Amino acid sequence: MRWRPGGRVRFFAALVLSGFLLAQSMAARAADAPDIPIGAVFPLTGNGSEVGLDAKAALETEAEIINTPHPPIPMLLGAGGGLPHLGGAKVRLIFADSQNDPQKARAEAERLITQEHVVAIIGSYTSATAATISQVADRYEIPYISSDNSSPSLSARGLKWFFRTSPHDVMFTQAMFDFFDWIGKKTGRPPKSLALIYEDSIFGADSSRVQKEMAAAAHLPIVADIRYRANSPSLSAEAERLRAAHADVLMPSSYTNDAILLMRAMHELGYQPPAIMAQDAGFVQKAFLDAVGPLAEGVMSRSAFALDAVAARPAIPAVNQRYRARSGKDLNDLTGRELTALQVLADAIDRAGSTDHEKLRAALRATDIDGKQTIMPWQGVRFDETGQNVEATPVIQQVIGGAYVTVFPPEVATHAPLWHVGE
Amino acid sequence: MSAADLAQVAASGLLIGLLYALIAAGLSLIFGLMDVVNFAHGELLMLAMYATFLLNRAAGLDPLLATPLIALFLFALGLVLYRGLMARALTVTVNRGMVQIFITFGLAIFLRGAAQFAFGAEFRSIPKSWLANESARLGPVILPWPQLAAGLIAFLAFLLLFLVLRSEFGRALEATREDREAVALIGIDRERIFALGFGLGTGAVGIAGAALAAFYYISPDVGANFALIAYVTVALGGFGSLAGALLAGILIGEVEAFTAFLLTPSLKQLGMFALYVAVLALRPQGLFGARQ
Structure with a gap:
């Protein structure tokens, strides 16, 4: 094939661009090395992406509250500065796009577990995508935290690594x-x-x-x-x-x-x-x-969430303000639940004192959080043998x-x- | 179930039926004239609704006042679409039918995507209008003013269309429809007639969109809800027949309302399609269609 006049320019442009992208991803990796990787699968493009992008902002808000130093927020892990029992280790979120498609969700979950080595996965808005993600997680023995899937059948499949913080239908x-x-x-x-x-x-x-x-x-x-x-x-x-x-x-x-x-x-x-x-x-x-x-x-x-329940849940204003700074919106029924799912997971990792999957599962099973320690109007967070939070009382x-x-x-x-x- | 309930259902069916009829009229006109099924008809309705919404938001113009402006806008858009797309599609010599289908279908997908890009996917509605939330009472029957106004506008639009078709232009339209080649010999510019006819059809759907926007939600996909019914209405009334579209639209509105009220609402399209199949079996050219 002969070189066309424009071909060489385009080739070099592509080379420079890919080099730039590579450098960027390497820089990101180097800075985050000691952190605890947590996967999050949501629809980030296409159908349902508005909800997925809000979920991303909610999870990032909670990660920021856990990781960075700031004036204390009156809730579990609201003090900031990382996970206390892990020497101030930080949680690092790795997002994957399900495109609201159960098959893509399955593939992305598999990638997160095998290549990114996440310790747990949070998801996923629609129950159809949760069904496939939680199956993959169960096979690899990695906890799947269902933050906002409401189909009752999800917790009735005998999965050992399924935990749902949210109420179901x-x-x-x-x-x-x-x-x-x-x-x-x-x-x-x-x-x-x-x-x-x-x-x-x-x-x-x-x-x-x-x-x-x-x-x-x-x-x-x-x-x-x-x-x-x-x-x-x-x-x-x-x-x-x-x-x-x-x-x-x-x-x-x-x-x-x-x-x-x-x-x-x-x-x-x-x-x-x-x-x-x-x-x-x-x-x-x-x-x-x-x-x-x-x-x-x-x-x-x-x-599942009550933005106005400020008297009973005093952490709401500070958390909502941080979320609004990211998304321009107030927390709602979905984003409140997503944010809380990460809080519950981070608490379990902290109590486990390790990222070992069996220890993490035991810690999740032993979860017992008072509702007042969250932004949710629930009685609390406590999982039954199916992994369902039985204290997630809706309003x-x-x-x-x-x-x-x-x-x-x-x-x-x-x-x-x-x-x-x-x- | 009382007589008052039935009268109420009949009135609701009539009002929505008049709108179905007007939406179908534009489609029927275009089909009768140039043998083209416009698959973007529902999307033109959607555009008319967004135009009404934007006019209301920008200038506070009531949908009622906006109606003639939207009709003109859609008429102009129709002319442009005809000159830019349809005229080319009509001159191809290979696979003409397929080309016409793909052109209008592609236009539909494009318009839907463009609307989502420009206005977002969320549902809009016109927050305030003169007639919003007002109802008239006729004995036990309640007639919501926005729907009543839409029905009256549809009826007036039909009168206007009948008048247009009786004029010199209407006769030229009729002649062009009868024999596209021969009209050229008597000095009628076929392209001009086709363009105006296409514009008339899109103008009619513009009127329907403006009237509908006063009380219906607006979203990029909203046209699809009405387009299917419009195709059935056209086939039921007879391709190219204005009177047929009027009668079939009202008939479908009534059948739909009564199926939903007397049987189960999830089967409301059953009555409509059953009627359609029955008419096709007994009178394939439609109620008012000419025998081929």
Whole structure:
């Protein structure tokens, strides 16, 4: 092949560029040598990347709190300056991009373990990617810390190296029924009927299945059970059915677009359910609150995190300020959980006093953290034999004055709930 | 289930059906004229919705007032698209059908990607408009003003389209449709007629987008929700028939609303497609289509 005039220039440009990249990665390696490598698999590009990039900022915030010297933050490992039992060793995060694809997630997890020699992996937003990552981790006997995967089946597969700090869907739904029970006793006006509306997807099916089981256990009749087609041009007929059913509490499971459409369709029919208890998702998005404005007032949803529970969790302002400096956003239900997952893992590594995988697993098993030592409104962190944190008690939040505030459980609530059932 | 419930469902079906009809009218017009199925029709609807949103945000213009401006904008965009893309696609001699499909399909993907790049993936909506959250009452039936206005606008747009098609230009359009080659002999500029016809079709979808933006959420993928229904509407009403599009749109709106109310909402497209299959079996040219 003959040299073309531009070819040589391009060849040298490529050489210089790759040399630059190599130098950069070597510099990064040299500086971080004595640290404890922890893998993090999230969708960093493509579908779900907005969530993944927020997760990255949350984990980096917590790593910074653990590693660097700073004024003490009132929570576990909030003093800074590294892990005390490991001579001030620092945690080093190595991020991998799952592209929200279970197969890519599997490959990236394998790479992190075999080539980066991470001591544990944190992930991963969607339950589908968690399923593959946790299998790989189990095979290599490396702990997988599930920070935000909510499918109950993940902890029911008998994996020995699976630890979930976050609540799962059954626990979330249980919190809704606990709230119904509590508010009924408190006000003397318990809900007497429920209406379910959910999209025709795995999310809607799972969410409604658990809700039906718990409604049956609580002897609450379901007067409307509506499975609707997601992304429909109109939800008027669905809203009309809800109006005709007259339930005390409407329990929707929808993503943002349908949540907007449903609230508007009900309003247009002049129908306002006495109470709405949403399964997170679309109903907690900023786009939803912006779009429906005052119609959202009084809508309730479950959450794993309560940004406003500052009195009960005094570390929140300092942590949130650091997170906001990185991301420009406030901590939310997902980022709060992701940040806490790293805190729990770092605590276990510190107590193990070693990065040996068996010692680390024993330390994780022995985890017993008081909720007050975290930013989460949970009772605490303690894993059962399946690796599920049984003290991750979710909260119920309600839109009061245009923003979500915490109304249940009373220990962390900041506002009294608006409750119009039975009035 | 009372008579009032049924009347309410019928009214909701009629209002959304009028919008389906207007969206389908543009598609039908283009197909009838140049035998091209425009796969980017839903994306043009999406663009019209974003344009309405941006006009509202930048100048505080109410969607109602923005409607004629958006119609003009989409009309102009239609002219540009015709001159830049469609005219070329129509002159190829090899595999013409495939080229036309790929050109409009590619345009759809491009527009969707461009919208996501420019506006992000999040759902937008117009925060305030004159009619937002207002409803009219007709006995027991509640008619939300934004939808009512959209339905009326759609109806007026149809009247306008009928008038246009009855004018001198409409006759030229009809003649061009009948015989593309012969019209050249009597001094009609085929390219000009095609460009104007394409613009008319995109203008119609512009009106629908502006009316829809007043009460619907806006996202890069929003067109897909309506595009499928538009294709069914066109086939049901008869390719190229304006009256057919009007009737079929209303019919689909009603069938969809009643399937969702009486059967189960997850099956709401079942009624619509069952009707479509039945019409195809009994009257393949569609309700108002001309026999080939």
